[in-house]
Amino acid sequence: MGKRTARWAKAHRARLALTQPQLAEAADISLSTVTRLERGDPVRDYVLEALENLFADERPSEDGQKPQSAGQNHHFQLTIYQDLLR
Structure with a gap:
């Protein structure tokens, strides 16, 4: 995480005119996580x-590169483990 991700979240929250508690509820995450x-x-x-x-x-991305989604990362990890189990 970093400053870019924080600015991205704040900007979208402002665009949607949501408070932090409202964003937490809408995204089904805790208020402390939003903070x-x-x-x-x-x-x-x-x-x-x-x-x-x-x-x-x-x-x-924090480093200027397009971030890899977690779903793609998990698929990659699963493939590695499947290869090890063979």
Whole structure:
């Protein structure tokens, strides 16, 4: 996480005219998670996915690269484990 992700979340929350508690409820996450996210603190991938779905926008990358969705990452990990089990 970082400043870009925090700005992205704040900007979309403002665009939707939501308070932090309203965003937490709409995304089905805790208020403390919204607070941490908007400070730039780390949050779990499912939180970012929920917000991407709610905002209909992909989050920005902190390093200028397009972020890989958690779903793609989990598929990659599953493939590796499947290969190891064979």
